[in-house]
Amino acid sequence: MRSIYYGIRCVTKLRTALFVTGLFFLLVPNLPEYEFRLPEKRSLIYAGGELIGATTDTERVKSLLMQARRELSAEEGSFLIPEIVPELRPDTEGISEKNSSDEEIKQAFRQYMAANRLPAVERSYTVKVNDTIVSVKDADTVKNILDDALAVYDTERKYEVQLVKDTDRELTVLRADIRKSGEESDISEITEPAGAALITEEIGEPEESEISGFDSFDYGLEEVGFSEYIEISESCVDETELLEAAAAADLLTGMQAQQQIYKVQSGDTLSVISLNLQMPLDEIIELNDELENENSIIRPGQELLITVPEPALSVLWTETARCEEIYDLPIEYVYNDEWYTNKKVTLKEPSAGYREAVNRITRKNDEIVDTEVLYEEVGIEAVAKVVEIGTIAPPTYIKPLSGGRISSTFGRRSQPKKGASTYHKGVDIAVPTGTSVWASSGGTVTRAGWAGGYGNVVCIQHADGKETRYGHLSKIYVKAGQQVRQGQVIAASGSTGVSTGPHLHFEIRIGGEAVNPMNYVNF
Numbered sequence: 001m002r003s004i005y006y007g008i009r010c011v012t013k014l015r016t017a018l019f020v021t022g023l024f025f026l027l028v029p030n031l032p033e034y035e036f037r038l039p040e041k042r043s044l045i046y047a048g049g050e051l052i053g054a055t056t057d058t059e060r061v062k063s064l065l066m067q068a069r070r071e072l073s074a075e076e077g078s079f080l081i082p083e084i085v086p087e088l089r090p091d092t093e094g095i096s097e098k099n100s101s102d103e104e105i106k107q108a109f110r111q112y113m114a115a116n117r118l119p120a121v122e123r124s125y126t127v128k129v130n131d132t133i134v135s136v137k138d139a140d141t142v143k144n145i146l147d148d149a150l151a152v153y154d155t156e157r158k159y160e161v162q163l164v165k166d167t168d169r170e171l172t173v174l175r176a177d178i179r180k181s182g183e184e185s186d187i188s189e190i191t192e193p194a195g196a197a198l199i200t201e202e203i204g205e206p207e208e209s210e211i212s213g214f215d216s217f218d219y220g221l222e223e224v225g226f227s228e229y230i231e232i233s234e235s236c237v238d239e240t241e242l243l244e245a246a247a248a249a250d251l252l253t254g255m256q257a258q259q260q261i262y263k264v265q266s267g268d269t270l271s272v273i274s275l276n277l278q279m280p281l282d283e284i285i286e287l288n289d290e291l292e293n294e295n296s297i298i299r300p301g302q303e304l305l306i307t308v309p310e311p312a313l314s315v316l317w318t319e320t321a322r323c324e325e326i327y328d329l330p331i332e333y334v335y336n337d338e339w340y341t342n343k344k345v346t347l348k349e350p351s352a353g354y355r356e357a358v359n360r361i362t363r364k365n366d367e368i369v370d371t372e373v374l375y376e377e378v379g380i381e382a383v384a385k386v387v388e389i390g391t392i393a394p395p396t397y398i399k400p401l402s403g404g405r406i407s408s409t410f411g412r413r414s415q416p417k418k419g420a421s422t423y424h425k426g427v428d429i430a431v432p433t434g435t436s437v438w439a440s441s442g443g444t445v446t447r448a449g450w451a452g453g454y455g456n457v458v459c460i461q462h463a464d465g466k467e468t469r470y471g472h473l474s475k476i477y478v479k480a481g482q483q484v485r486q487g488q489v490i491a492a493s494g495s496t497g498v499s500t501g502p503h504l505h506f507e508i509r510i511g512g513e514a515v516n517p518m519n520y521v522n523f
Helices: 004-027 058-076 102-115 139-151 245-253 270-277 281-287
Strands: 043-047 050-055 087-090 121-129 132-136 159-165 174-180 198-200 220-226 231-238 255-263 303-311 315-327 332-340 344-348 353-364 367-380 386-392 405-408 427-430 436-438 443-450 456-461 466-476 489-493 503-510 513-515
Touching: 043 102, 050 058, 050 102, 058 102, 121 139, 121 245, 132 139, 132 245, 139 159, 139 174, 139 220, 139 245, 174 220, 270 281, 270 303, 281 303, 443 466, 456 489
Parallel strands: 332 386
Antiparallel strands: 043 050, 043 087, 121 132, 121 231, 159 174, 174 231, 198 220, 220 315, 255 303, 315 353, 344 386, 353 367, 405 427, 427 503, 436 489, 443 456, 456 466, 466 489, 466 503, 503 513
C-alpha cells in the first residue's frame, strides 16, 4: 500500500512541469515558426514504356507534351505524329535524384515522337466506285476526271459535275451531282437517296397534238449521268498511294476485267462461249471449279463465272435522234393446245420494212440498252413472221433400269458376234439376267414377244411419235395393246436372240429411224 508521501510527490512533479512550461513561453516570446513537411514524392514520366523524365509537378506534363507536338508538327510537314498518353509512376526505388526541367521533358517528348512518327501522308480525296478505289490530291482533280468522262458523250459540255455533301450519310461524304454548266448547286436540296448521278431535263417528246413532223422534236443529248454510285471522301493516304489524274482516270473509266455471271444457253459449249465472249477457254475453266477441262459437260441454265472488259465507272446517257432504218416486227405466235411444245409450223414468212423515225436511245457507254420510238413515218410496211406452236409439254424419257454398265454405244462398231449388226441402233446396258426393265416413257405396247435377233422384245409407241424398243429379255410382263406408264416394270433383262451375254438392248426411234438414245436419256 502506497503511503501518503507518494501522492504528494506526484502533485509536486506536475506543478513543477507546468511552471517550467509557462516560464519557457514567457521568456521566449519571439520563437520562430517551423513548418513540418513530408518529403515530396517524385514521379517518373513514361511514354510507350520509355522513360522521359521525372517531376513532382505532374500538372505540367500534359502542357509540355502539347508544346512538343506543336513544334514537331511544324517541322515534320506531311508526317503524322503518333498519339501519346503519358504514364506517371511513383519513383519508389529512387531512380531519379532530381526533377527534370521543362525543356528536358519537352525535348524528350519530341525525340520520342520523332523516333515513332508514322510514314509520310498526303491529304487527298478518295473516290470509291464499287470495288475500285483511287486517291487524288484534291477535289478539283476528282471533278475534272468526272467531267472528262461525261464529255466523251456530252461533246458540247452542256453539263458538269459538282461535288456536294451527301446528306443521307452520317460521315462527311460527297457525291457527284450533275448540273447544267454554270448552274450553282444547292446542297440543302440534295435529299434523294444516294445512287447513280443523273440529270433529267424536262424535254421529253412534244404533246401528241403538237407533233406535226420531224421538226417537232429537239434533237441531241437529253439525259446524262453515271450508272454507278460514286462515293467521295476527304482522307489522308500514304504518299505512294496518291495517283496522278491520268492514272486515276484510267482506273475509273478505262477498260478493266470485271467479273460477271453468264447463264448457259441451249446449244452452248465451252468453246462456243469462249469464242463469243472472246475469253480464253483456260480462263473460263480456271474461274469455275466445277469445270475440269474443255470437255466438261454444261447444261442450259447453268451459271458460269466469266470476266469481261468493262470500266468501273460507266456513263448512262440518252439522246433524241432521227434515224432511217430497216426494221422487223416481232414474231406472232398462234398457240395449238393439241400439239407438243417441240412442234412448230411457220404460217407466214416475215418481210422487213423501212421507216424514218425519231428515237429516244439510251446507252451505257457505247452500248444501246433501250430504244423508244417517239415518231415514225413508214415507207414500207413490215410483215411479221407467224408461227403456230404447241402448248403441251412433251413426254420425258428415263433410263429403263437401275444400275448397269453401258457395254456398247450407238453407231458403227465391230461385229461382236456372227449375225450381229455392225451399225448398232441403240445402247447395250450390261446387267444380270432378271433385272427389272421399266417403260422409259408412258405409251401403248405395240409388240411383246419374239423378234429374230432381238430375242424377246417389247416395243412401245409414245404420244410424241417416238418409239422405244427393249431387246434380249428373259421375261415379258405386258402384252400388245396395253397402256403402260413411265417407270412401270414391263420385263426382265436376259440374253435371248443374238447376244453375247446378259444385257438390255434399248432403242429410241423417230419416224421409224433409230436415233442415239443418249441424246434423250440421262444414263
